[in-house]
Amino acid sequence: MDDKTVLSRIHGLVDEEHELRQQLSQGAISSDEEHARLKDLEESLDQCWDLLRRRRAARTAGNDPDTEQAHSVSEVENYLQ
DSSP states (O other): OOHHHHHHHHHHHHHHHHHHHHHHHTTSSOHHHHHHHHHHHHHHHHHHHHHHHHHHHHHHTTSOGGGOOOOOHHHHHTOOO
16 A cells, blocks of 8 residues: 555545544434444554554655555554553
8 A cells, every 4th residue: 555545545534433423413323333433443543544654664764665564453552652
């Protein structure tokens, strides 16, 4: 995935998050449904942002950013802060 594709994916996930919140406010989905899907969205967003940061770091270091691959959700979600 190139940077443009990653950014496009991020924008799509954010749009979906906004849509979920709208559906909840309209009563189209339950808060349990919203929470479950939001968790998935947040994990996917974390993966995308992580990949984008690593691609940019690789480029800055003079390495090929295309060698960077998305890390698993469990790895990304368990990074030490």
